[in-house]
Amino acid sequence: MGIQVSSKYLELTKKKLELTRLPRELELPEQRRWDLGTPKAVLEPLLDYWLESYQWRAEEARLNTSLPQYRTTIKLPSLDNEDQVQSLRIHFVHKRSTHRHAIPLLFCHTWPSSFIEVQKIIDALTNPQSLPSFGDGAQQAFDVVAPSIPGFGFSDASSSETFGLEETAKAFSKLMKRLGYDRYVVHGTGW
Structure with missing residues (x-):
């Protein structure tokens, strides 16, 4: 996209x-x-x-050119009315490693930053052997997913004023499952 x-x-x-x-x-x-x-x-x-x-x-x-970016719609229960569902379009970067045993990594930016933070390290994370300083050792490779926090960058904001950390975590969990990752590690700063 x-x-x-x-x-x-x-x-x-x-x-x-x-x-x-x-x-x-x-x-x-x-x-x-x-x-x-x-x-x-x-x-x-x-x-x-x-x-x-x-x-x-x-x-x-x-x-x-440097970041493979996508958008998908995530449906979450409405915070204002339990019988309703809210839909959020979530923007994210997703780059898979070519390494067979790559670990899925959910890379969460903080405020006031953005998904762009991942740009400088995404190649090293997905293919650590490509870096001259790492050589051909057994460094761990990752499949990287770096979403834009709802309401920041290119992700929709929630219409609920109480939408926060817990709801963001639920949205990101649904995103990871949609991408086929049932288990993954998370990196984040801030909260």
């Missing part, structure tokens, strides 16, 4: 950045300059970079 952000959304984002006006900053001593949020001197160059230099389409193509 890959990701594909609409041109309309990119144009709207650019317009919002162009209309951004940063507030006047209070003069604070250096040790307190972050007390009231990100300093204007840090935000201004970032805003300029996003407007003048950042190329989303190039980044989108790079991510689509």
